[in-house]
Amino acid sequence: MTLRRGLIVAPSWIGDAVLAQPLFQRLQERHPGLVLDALAPRWVAPVLSRMDEIGEVLDNPFAHGELNLKARWALGRQLAARGYDAAWVLPNSLKSALVTAFAGIPLRVGFTGEARYGLLNCRHTLDKSATPLMVERFAQLAEAPGRQPPRPIAPPRLHSREADQVRTLAALGLERPSRLLVCCPGAEYGPAKRWPEAHYASLARAAAAQGWTVWLLGSHKDGPVGENIAQAADGCARNLCGATSLDQAIDLLALADHVVCNDSGLMHVAAALGRSLTALYGSSSPGFTPPLSERATVLQLGLECSPCFKRECPLGHFKCLQDLEPLRVLDTLPR
Structure with missing residues (x-):
């Protein structure tokens, strides 16, 4: 089957x-020659635009969680006019597959998920043992059902061009430091990550003493966390959480000489930009969604109670991250 134009229904x-x-x-x-568009929530769109x-x-x-069948039907009819030959539906929900069916896209690919038998006509079955990594599960969708993706799978790549970086620095009134450490203290999933x-404040003070400039990056939800860190760091960290768009955050991460992140979306962005990176794991596991970069160092304590994959620590002590000392993280920074 010759495919010329395809649609990706992107994750959230x-x-x-x-x-x-x-x-x-x-x-x-x-x-060869396949043109891919992506249907994505607006908070994810900047990542897709850097591919x-x-x-x-x-x-x-x-x-x-919004159903809104009437609006989904209307969007499907708009997409039908674009003449897509195929669609790859990455989320596993029934709702995410509706629009592609309403659009009448001939080939609709995805995991069976929430019993999507009538919505997808090329269905894959998830084998968690054969594809333990999230990146492998997505890559499987390029193959025929029942066939594993060829390995090794190339690591994700995003671009940030010099002109983008210059524009972002100017828009934010920033100058590029000679030695930049970016810390990403947020994690959308919850406090246990x-x-x-x-x-973070202790790390910022120690890094500043070694000549690093420290910037804090995150969403507007991370603003209060960033402010607390900046205050506790006694002026050694600049809080930019909530002060940038995601596009701008991508460019600032691309400028970093090193990044320290929780297991979060920005961790994966930093890895895909090829930055030197320290990734901190507590309630989650690098066995499922590791930073896919040879320049990444993963730190985790490997306690008996972790990974629990909970939003909040079920035992109330958060030891998996509380006991991960700042000096150990400091030791991973380039000299």
Whole structure:
């Protein structure tokens, strides 16, 4: 089957969107000349726009859990006019597959998920043991059902061009430091994935003493966390959480000489930009969504109670991150 134009129904999480990029690369290898567009929530769209494989990013206006059949039907009819030959539906929900069916796209690919038998006509079955990594599961969708993706899978890649970086620095009134450490203290999933604010402040003070300039990056939800860290760091860290768009955050991460992150979307962005990186794991596991970069160092304590994959520590002590000391993280910074 000759495929000329395809649609990606993108995930709703920044990190998952980054991990899907090798799938897009594989699709274009298998189908030379394939033009790929992405239907994505607006908070994820900037990540898709930094992928060479993606042509146009279309707005997916639906909130998490929102059905709104009438609006989904209308969007499907708009997409029908674009003449897509195929669609790859990355989320596993029934709702995420509706629009592609309403659009009448001939080939609709995805995991069976929430019993999507009538919505997808090329269905894959998830084998967690055969594809333990999220990036492998996405990559499988480029293959025929029942066939594993070829390995090794190339790590995700995002671009940030020099002109973008210059524009971002000017817009934010910043100058590039000679030695930049970017810390990303947020984690959308919940507190059990966040290294303590006091530890980030201690790291910032120690790094500043070694000549690093420290910037804190995150969403507007991370603004109060960033402010607490900046105050506790006694002026050794600049809080930019909530002060940038995601596009701008990507450019600032690309400028960093080193990044320290919780297991979060920005961790995957930093890895895909090829930055030197320290990734901190507590309640989650690098066995499922590791930073896919040879320049990444993963730190975790490996306690008996972790990974628990909970939003809040079920035991109330947060030892998996509380006991991960700042000096150990400091030791991972380039000399």
